[in-house]
Amino acid sequence: MIKDKQNFEDDLKKLQKIVEELSSGSLSLADALKKYEDGIKLSQACSQTLSEAQRKVELLMKKDGKFSLEKFEKAQEEE
Amino acid sequence: MPKENKRIYTVSEITQGIKSLLEEKIGEIWLEGEISNFKAATSGHFYFSLKDNNALIAGAMFAYANKGLKFKIEDGLKVLCFGKIAVFAPRGQYQIIVEKIEPVGAGAQQLALEQLKKKLQAEGLFDLARKRALPAMPFHIGIVTSAAGAAVRDILQILQKGAGGVDLIIRSARVQGEGAYLEIAQAIEDLNAFGKVDLIIVSRGGGSSEDLWSFNEEIVARAIYNSKIPVVSAVGHQINTTLADLAADVYVETPSAAAKLIVDSKNILLAQLADRQHDLFFFIKNILADFENELTAFAHALKSPRDRLLEKQQQLDELFVNLQHQIRHTLQLSLERSSSLISRLSVLNPLAILGRGYSLSTLIKGETILKDFKQLKKGDLVKTILGRGAFISSVQEVIND
Numbered sequence A: 001m002i003k004d005k006q007n008f009e010d011d012l013k014k015l016q017k018i019v020e021e022l023s024s025g026s027l028s029l030a031d032a033l034k035k036y037e038d039g040i041k042l043s044q045a046c047s048q049t050l051s052e053a054q055r056k057v058e059l060l061m062k063k064d065g066k067f068s069l070e071k072f073e074k075a076q077e078e079e
Numbered sequence B: 001m002p003k004e005n006k007r008i009y010t011v012s013e014i015t016q017g018i019k020s021l022l023e024e025k026i027g028e029i030w031l032e033g034e035i036s037n038f039k040a041a042t043s044g045h046f047y048f049s050l051k052d053n054n055a056l057i058a059g060a061m062f063a064y065a066n067k068g069l070k071f072k073i074e075d076g077l078k079v080l081c082f083g084k085i086a087v088f089a090p091r092g093q094y095q096i097i098v099e100k101i102e103p104v105g106a107g108a109q110q111l112a113l114e115q116l117k118k119k120l121q122a123e124g125l126f127d128l129a130r131k132r133a134l135p136a137m138p139f140h141i142g143i144v145t146s147a148a149g150a151a152v153r154d155i156l157q158i159l160q161k162g163a164g165g166v167d168l169i170i171r172s173a174r175v176q177g178e179g180a181y182l183e184i185a186q187a188i189e190d191l192n193a194f195g196k197v198d199l200i201i202v203s204r205g206g207g208s209s210e211d212l213w214s215f216n217e218e219i220v221a222r223a224i225y226n227s228k229i230p231v232v233s234a235v236g237h238q239i240n241t242t243l244a245d246l247a248a249d250v251y252v253e254t255p256s257a258a259a260k261l262i263v264d265s266k267n268i269l270l271a272q273l274a275d276r277q278h279d280l281f282f283f284i285k286n287i288l289a290d291f292e293n294e295l296t297a298f299a300h301a302l303k304s305p306r307d308r309l310l311e312k313q314q315q316l317d318e319l320f321v322n323l324q325h326q327i328r329h330t331l332q333l334s335l336e337r338s339s340s341l342i343s344r345l346s347v348l349n350p351l352a353i354l355g356r357g358y359s360l361s362t363l364i365k366g367e368t369i370l371k372d373f374k375q376l377k378k379g380d381l382v383k384t385i386l387g388r389g390a391f392i393s394s395v396q397e398v399i400n401d
Helices: A005-024 A029-051 B011-025 B108-123 B150-162 B180-194 B218-226 B243-247 B255-348 B350-355
Strands: A057-063 A066-071 B028-040 B046-051 B056-061 B078-088 B093-103 B140-145 B167-172 B199-204 B231-235 B250-252 B360-363 B381-385 B390-394
Touching (some): A005 A029, A005 B255, A029 B255, A057 B180, A066 B180, B011 B078, B028 B056, B056 B078, B108 B218, B108 B243, B140 B150, B140 B180, B150 B167, B150 B199, B180 B199, B180 B218, B199 B255, B231 B255, B243 B250, B250 B255, B255 B350
Parallel strands (some): A057 B167, B056 B093, B140 B167, B140 B199, B199 B231, B231 B250
Antiparallel strands (some): A057 A066, B028 B078, B046 B056, B078 B093, B360 B381, B381 B390
């Protein structure tokens, strides 16, 4: 499952924020531990998203102004 | 003046005659010359002269014909024109009405390109300030190229190895030949209309400069400029950058390089994520160490009040003993003082004197103690208190000592 781009970038931002909050050192112990846990989860999720290998290759077709996607066949490669 | 046998023309007649002669005899021609006195009228028509070393001819190119010209006409430019010779009767002037015009000589096409480049530059199509940052990680990439071309194959291959999670949507377009530029521009617009891509790669593999010419077309540069989605231009293996390259947010030299850009983004992000994880670990370690230190400090702080309490207790005990001692002492003193007072008091008791033979007399009437003979007269009743008991007597005589 490929994550939505928006989610991914949001997660990156959240992760950055957590790191900054932790570095500020002004959190309670419980908050700090919670942030740490959240941060690790986010970074793992992001890494996993990047390392996914499920890819779709499709052709965008247009007929009467309407778009549709077709599977891209390797046979179409000739050159 | 002999008039008979001589044909007399009006100005209009002779002009018409010349007009017919020129327009029929010469008609449509190709003419090469250098532009001078160039003027673009507000009507959109162009007026100029064409000259060589020895002669000059007036020229006009009407708006319908000069519309969509791919280069700018300017004085000194050598051109090849196609048009017809015509006579402008009101001024008795012959001129060439130009239908087609193109620059002449080496680099004519290059000149047209340079001029177009200048024009688009002036419009801001190539401004660095408007170049958009590519998404941190484009998970959905639109590719404008020929679906049958080498560019697609190169991109697929590299992404397969390096960034297997990226979805590709190919909008196929012919990338060379007549009208290819229209397909390329349309495909960019289509991907924008379709919308579900984070990035568009406009690409074709290497080829001759003629093969790549579509990417120098104004309409392609504009389609890239107008794209709402960031565009990477990757037009193969050429030394000069195309207008598509200049209008794109980022350009690279080959389709493979475009794919590598994506793989690099991914690897950079992975490295950054590893760094963030390291940061998280580092900071939480620090925080835990800080809390541990604080805790130890608290433990120390907690021990000392207990000590203080014991100390106070001891102090209290001592004070209590002191107090008891003091009280006892004070009591003792008071006792001693009171007994001495008592004995002193008993000495001072007037009645005690009576025991030693003194007596005390008072008048019965008024119970006044008698100290002076003047207090008495004969016959008064007097009570006299003795050491033991008392008696009552009456005064016989008052004696003045």
